[in-house]
Amino acid sequence: MDCGTCESGPALELHAPEVVDVNLTLTEKATAMLEDAFGDDRSHALLVGVLSGGCSGYMYDLQIVEGTDTPCQELNINGFRVLVPMASSHLLNGIEIDYVDRLMGGGFKINNPNASSSCGCGESFA
Amino acid sequence: MGMVRHDAYALLLQGNDVLTFLNGLSTNRVEGACTTVLTNRSAKIVDVCEVVPVGEHVALIGYAPHKQSLVAHLTERILGQDVSITDISHLNDVFIGTGEGEFPEGTTHHNSMFGSMVIVPVRHEWQASWDQQAWTEHRIEHQIPFYAHEITQKVNPLKAGLGDLIHPQKGCYIGQEVLTRMRTRNSIDYVIRKKANPVKKATTIGQHNSLVVERVQ
Numbered sequence: 009m010d011c012g013t014c015e016s017g018p019a020l021e022l023h024a025p026e027v028v029d030v031n032l033t034l035t036e037k038a039t040a041m042l043e044d045a046f047g048d049d050r051s052h053a054l055l056v057g058v059l060s061g062g063c064s065g066y067m068y069d070l071q072i073v074e075g076t077d078t079p080c081q082e083l084n085i086n087g088f089r090v091l092v093p094m095a096s097s098h099l100l101n102g103i104e105i106d107y108v109d110r111l112m113g114g115g116f117k118i119n120n121p122n123a124s125s126s127c128g129c130g131e132s133f134a
Numbered sequence: 135m136g137m138v139r140h141d142a143y144a145l146l147l148q149g150n151d152v153l154t155f156l157n158g159l160s161t162n163r164v165e166g167a168c169t170t171v172l173t174n175r176s177a178k179i180v181d182v183c184e185v186v187p188v189g190e191h192v193a194l195i196g197y198a199p200h201k202q203s204l205v206a207h208l209t210e211r212i213l214g215q216d217v218s219i220t221d222i223s224h225l226n227d228v229f230i231g232t233g234e235g236e237f238p239e240g241t242t243h244h245n246s247m248f249g250s251m252v253i254v255p256v257r258h259e260w261q262a263s264w265d266q267q268a269w270t271e272h273r274i275e276h277q278i279p280f281y282a283h284e285i286t287q288k289v290n291p292l293k294a295g296l297g298d299l300i301h302p303q304k305g306c307y308i309g310q311e312v313l314t315r316m317r318t319r320n321s322i323d324y325v326i327r328k329k330a331n332p333v334k335k336a337t338t339i340g341q342h343n344s345l346v347v348e349r350v351q
Contacts, residue, residue: 009242010225010255011146011188025213060211061158063311064175078214095214125175132306134175 025098030081032056032090032100037107038116039086045072046088053082053089056105056118058096062132064125066099068118098122136264136272137231137252141281143201143223144253145194149216152192156185159211160307161291161300169247171299172207173309177290177316180207182281182299184251186244195228195244195253197281227254229262231269247299248278274340277326283338284326284347292316295326295347323350 034042046052055076057069073091080091092100104119120126123133147156153164162170164185172180181200186193196204201223208219233243233250238258244251249272254260264272272278279285279295290313291300300313316322328343329336336344 009144009186009188009193009253010222010240010257011191011193012220012222012225025210058213059158060155060213060215061308062306063308065211065308066213067306093214099213 025095027094028097028101030083030092030097030101032083032085032092032102033104034086034088035104035106037109038105039088041107041116042086042088050087050089053091055080055091055093056100056103057093058099064132064134066134067132070116135232135234136268137229137233137235137250137262138264138266138269139262140228140230140251141198142195142228143198143204143221144226144228145196145201145205146188146220146222147192147194148190148218148220151215151217155212155215155217156192156194157304158307159208161296161309161313163301163304167244169299171291171296172204173291173307173313174207175308175312177309177312179285179287179289179291179294180204181287182285182291182294182296184244184246186242186253188242193222193242193253195251197285198223199282200287203287225256227256227260228252229254229260231262231264231272235263247296248280249276270338271340274328274338274343274345277328277345279326279345279347280338284345290316292322292324293347295324297323324348325350 052072052074055071055073059067059069061067079094083090102121106117108114108117126133157164160170160172162168164170168185171182174180181196181204184195229252230248240255242253285294324347326345326347330343333344333346336346338345
């Protein structure tokens with residue numbers, strides 16, 4: 009196979025999605041859970057990202073991190089540092105992060121006005 | 135015994151996240167060389183692709199008429215991952231068949247679900263030994279589904295006879311919910327059968343026999 013790397017084959021133009029200023033809200037329950045998780049330590053941040061994959065095309069990715077190499081928007085929501093990667097800002101603008109307290113399927117839930125559909129587990133959307 | 139020219143595209147995917155990226159978007163477990171299907175949310179086929187490791191990179195070989203939709207499907211899901219795509223179709227000819235023949239230097243061999251695949255640099259001007267009719271008769275004899283016949287963008291992989299490319303244990307990918315529900319809840323599956331002509335609703339028509347996709351329960 010001629011992989012063209014020596015001849016600089018024409019790279020496909022990837023259309024980078026538009027970066028938007030993200031608006032994001034935390035419900036009271038989600039805020040309470042984050043207060044439990046973070047305590048008084050505000051050196052860490054909540055990273056709210058999107059990965060490709062999942063049943064519907066995109067998957068939410070929530071992490072507690074000290075920092076990240078990924079270019080992010082840093083927001084201060086209810087006293088918490090929230091990081092949103094630039095590359096997925098268009099998918100996350102307007103979301104509400106909630107916490108659902110139940111034995112099965114409980115945990116952080118994201119209500120996303122940009123999602124046209126989501127899969128049964130609630131982690132994947134399109 | 136022979137090889138036929140395949141109307142294929144070849145994309146070179148580079149970056150540390152390529153295999154994870156492809157694995158998250160397709161029906162088969164992608165850990166190295168394999169054939170896999172990329173499906174949309176309703177589990178319809180975007181393309182059936184050969185994953186061919188090339189040194190540190192990965193080549194994706196698929197059906198040329200599906201290239202545009204496949205590229206759109208991939209590019210809108212690159213969200214900061216280390217993945218870049220280069221079109222190397224114009225540099226390579228792709229052939230499928232039984233694998234016999236003298237191949238020039240620089241040929242890459244790959245075991246595809248369609249048979250033996252070779253990717254030959256265009257500069258060699260390598261010629262196929264089979265025409266399309268010979269390939270069609272071979273496919274009918276061995277009940278091999280193929281593009282524009284059984285495999286179209288209007289059907290899901292099960293209905294194209296590609297059930298073997300749907301990994302039963304792997305995690306989420308686009309279209310997985312639909313395919314899993316079809317298989318487990320409704321026990322729907324399809325098989326490709328060779329039948330003597332004339333055949334109603336044949337997907338591939340040969341001289342004496344044809345292929346038809348039939349539902350089994």
